[in-house]
Amino acid sequence: MGEIRVHDKQFEPYLSAASIAERIKDIAGKLNNDYAEKKPLFIAILNGSFMFASDLFKELAIDAEICFIKLASYKGTKSTGHVITAIGLDMDLFGRDVVIVEDIVDTGKTLSEFLPQLKHQQPASLKIVALLHKPEATVFPITIDYLGFSIPNKFVVGYGLDYDGLGRNIPEIFKLIE
Numbered sequence: 565m566g567e568i569r570v571h572d573k574q575f576e577p578y579l580s581a582a583s584i585a586e587r588i589k590d591i592a593g594k595l596n597n598d599y600a601e602k603k604p605l606f607i608a609i610l611n612g613s614f615m616f617a618s619d620l621f622k623e624l625a626i627d628a629e630i631c632f633i634k635l636a637s638y639k640g641t642k643s644t645g646h647v648i649t650a651i652g653l654d655m656d657l658f659g660r661d662v663v664i665v666e667d668i669v670d671t672g673k674t675l676s677e678f679l680p681q682l683k684h685q686q687p688a689s690l691k692i693v694a695l696l697h698k699p700e701a702t703v704f705p706i707t708i709d710y711l712g713f714s715i716p717n718k719f720v721v722g723y724g725l726d727y728d729g730l731g732r733n734i735p736e737i738f739k740l741i742e
């Protein structure tokens with residue numbers, strides 16, 4: 565694996581497909597154990613998490629459901645301020661064991677705004693699985709219950725993650741060369 569170019573920027577190999585697959589097997593093993601009798605509902609956040617969610621879901625040996633949602637943020641009124649809404653969330657979460665699937669937690673802003681909305685629906689439990697976390701970028705602290713990799717505060721692409729729309733199809737994760 566050599567360097568690649570996406571739009572105007574150069575990226576270098578960072579996490580191989582094999583190391584990602586290995587971490588996913590580990591996480592799935594924990595989930596299989598923790599949710600053995602529970603029939604959890606996985607909620608994957610599009611677009612970035614589609615590849616991770618798909619590979620993770622294949623490794624689950626338990627009864628589980630999955631749905632995919634998209635988060636849209638828009639400017640609300642003066643009193644509501646910035647609002648985030650979930651598109652496609654048509655499941656009843658009341659009493660369910662819910663697991664959010666995210667590609668990457670960066671500042672934590674997205675999840676810190678979205679999680680209260682989910683809690684409002686009174687799920688029995690609410691956990692987060694994320695492939696990547698940039699601890700140094702934290703502005704809104706989020707507890708990640710199942711984590712693939714903790715990474716430095718560098719921009720990454722591949723394995724579902726994009727740089728301005730491109731790079732999602734790359735099977736490995738590449739890091740920006742600065």
Ligand code: IMP
Binds near residue numbers: 666673
């Ligand atoms: P947060 O709200 O700051 O935690 O950002 C989360 C979202 O930002 C992720 O779901 C990604 O879509 C995007 N993001 C953050 N860092 C990166 C990156 O390094 N590469 C690609 N997308 C990223």
